[in-house]
Amino acid sequence: MVRASTxxxxxxxxxxxxxxxxxxxxxxxxxGAMVTIAIASAAYVVGSVLGILFAAMKLSGSSTLRxxxxxxxxxxxxxxxxxxxxxxxxxxxxxxxxxxxxxxGVRGHVDLPSFAVGVVCIALSVAAYACEVIRGAVxxxxxxxxxxxxxxxxxxxxxxxxxxxPQAFRLALPGMTNVWQFTVKDTALVSIxxxxxxxxxxxxxxxxTKQPFTFYLAALAIFIVIAYLSQRLFxxxxxxxxxxxxxxx
Amino acid sequence: xxxxxxxxxxxxxxPLEVLRGISLKADKGDVIAxxxxxxxxxxxxLRCLNLLERPDAGSLWLNGLALDFGDGxxxxxxxxxxxxxxxxxxxxxxxxxxxxxxxxxxxxxxxGPIHVLGQDRKAAREAGMELLGKVGxxxxxxxxxxxxxxxxxxxxxxxxxxxxxPEALLFDEPTSALDPELVGEVLxxxxxxxxxxxxxxxxxxxxxxxRDVATHVMYFLDGRVEEEGAPDRIFTDPRSERCRSFLxxxx
Numbered sequence: 351m352v353r354a355s356t357x358x359x360x361x362x363x364x365x366x367x368x369x370x371x372x373x374x375x376x377x378x379x380x381x382g383a384m385v386t387i388a389i390a391s392a393a394y395v396v397g398s399v400l401g402i403l404f405a406a407m408k409l410s411g412s413s414t415l416r417x418x419x420x421x422x423x424x425x426x427x428x429x430x431x432x433x434x435x436x437x438x439x440x441x442x443x444x445x446x447x448x449x450x451x452x453x454x455g456v457r458g459h460v461d462l463p464s465f466a467v468g469v470v471c472i473a474l475s476v477a478a479y480a481c482e483v484i485r486g487a488v489x490x491x492x493x494x495x496x497x498x499x500x501x502x503x504x505x506x507x508x509x510x511x512x513x514x515x516p517q518a519f520r521l522a523l524p525g526m527t528n529v530w531q532f533t534v535k536d537t538a539l540v541s542i543x544x545x546x547x548x549x550x551x552x553x554x555x556x557x558x559t560k561q562p563f564t565f566y567l568a569a570l571a572i573f574i575v576i577a578y579l580s581q582r583l584f585x586x587x588x589x590x591x592x593x594x595x596x597x598x599x
Numbered sequence: 600x601x602x603x604x605x606x607x608x609x610x611x612x613x614p615l616e617v618l619r620g621i622s623l624k625a626d627k628g629d630v631i632a633x634x635x636x637x638x639x640x641x642x643x644x645l646r647c648l649n650l651l652e653r654p655d656a657g658s659l660w661l662n663g664l665a666l667d668f669g670d671g672x673x674x675x676x677x678x679x680x681x682x683x684x685x686x687x688x689x690x691x692x693x694x695x696x697x698x699x700x701x702x703x704x705x706x707x708x709x710x711g712p713i714h715v716l717g718q719d720r721k722a723a724r725e726a727g728m729e730l731l732g733k734v735g736x737x738x739x740x741x742x743x744x745x746x747x748x749x750x751x752x753x754x755x756x757x758x759x760x761x762x763x764x765p766e767a768l769l770f771d772e773p774t775s776a777l778d779p780e781l782v783g784e785v786l787x788x789x790x791x792x793x794x795x796x797x798x799x800x801x802x803x804x805x806x807x808x809x810r811d812v813a814t815h816v817m818y819f820l821d822g823r824v825e826e827e828g829a830p831d832r833i834f835t836d837p838r839s840e841r842c843r844s845f846l847x848x849x850x
Contacts, residue, residue: 594746
């Protein structure tokens with residue numbers, strides 16, 4: 351019974367719908383994949399830079415900066431990502447409309463660009479996680495090596511640039527690989543504000559063709575390929591960062 | 600000619616008084632060995648000399664550079680530039696080597712000359728290779744610390760300190776972290792430096808070596824100098840009972 355129905359299903363699954371061009375949805379899915387990669391990459395870069403800033407705040411001597419950064423990372427890591435997207439997109443839109451009406455005296459509705467909002471929202475969350483990873487990596491640089499840098503008379507900027515940063519980079523890589531993987535998955539959430547990434551492309555295609563399984567499997571395949579390729583890239587990066595530092599590397 | 604003078608250095612960690620007023624005078628070419636039990640303050644004192652620990656009170660003088668730490672006035676800050684100048688002019692060798700693990704041996708040696716002294720890369724490399732040759736490691740220039748034995752790492756660390764052309768060298772138990780069979784190669788390098796007439800302050804547990812190389816020995820006890828003098832006298836006829844019983848443990 352099961353086998354018969356499986357065969358029936360496979361027969362019904364016409365892979366022609368995945369064709370390129372007007373006849374199929376292959377190009378739409380590929381475009382979706384590009385958007386996913388673009389959002390993830392942009393959010394990862396922006397988020398990592400913010401993460402470095404927050405980590406620097408957390409490691410600074412100022413208790414004000416430390417508490418600001420702690421408040422941010424605690425709130426951000428505790429909040430569902432979807433809530434952040436709603437607040438920024440819809441909240442930001444209403445705020446924009448209010449400003450347009452009451453400050454600028456222009457009637458109408460302000461819509462925020464959903465791609466940019468998506469990138470910003472995911473970057474905000476990446477920053478919170480990256481901050482912790484980077485902070486841990488900086489703290490894992492052996493203190494004796496920092497003292498050795500002080501002992502030759504390096505300024506704190508030189509110590510950070512020449513001794514701390516290169517080693518923290520290496521130590522942060524495993525954690526930052528992890529952050530990248532969930533950044534890719536988080537991009538699926540921005541489909542709710544209308545960004546046509548992989549998930550939304552698959553959903554549009556499945557609605558149009560009534561073949562949800564085909565298109566969600568295709569989406570799955572795309573995510574797995576992205577995960578696989580990025581894993582390889584990060585492994586390479588790690589190997590080159592470990593060269594000479596660890597045995598066998 | 601005086602090279603390095605420390606006067607009445609005091610340091611407390613919370614309620615614990617680690618240094619209770621220690622003075623040291625090193626003339627150019629002096630090799631001063633500091634000995635004493637653990638917790639006697641010898642490493643803390645050495646670290647005070649290049650401000651890895653901030654003394655609570657006392658003063659330092661290094662060939663004209665004078666620093667006054669006030670009298671228990673912790674609020675008095677030392678300008679970062681002054682701090683950096685003092686450190687640049689003093690070489691430090693640590694117990695646990697503290698090489699920068701992401702750099703090759705040669706890069707460890709030349710990082711200070713290039714970035715702190717502003718030497719050009721080519722000149723720094725040549726000088727660095729010469730120093731690595733001097734400590735017997737010219738063939739290890741491209742090796743990373745993880746690929747070197749403890750003794751080799753410490754010799755690279757000595758070359759790193761020498762590369763800054765320091766006016767005095769500070770050694771903080773340079774052989775204590777080494778396997779016994781690797782101690783000799785490091786002591787040999789230090790001995791050669793002493794023979795060149797370098798000014799050195801050496802915290803050590805190697806009594807035979809201290810006796811052999813030092814021009815002056817200080818025995819620390821509970822954050823004070825319990826006894827000091829010429830090595831021959833300290834090692835054969837210590838006046839202090841505590842020093843006598845400390846030295847007996849090493850015979």
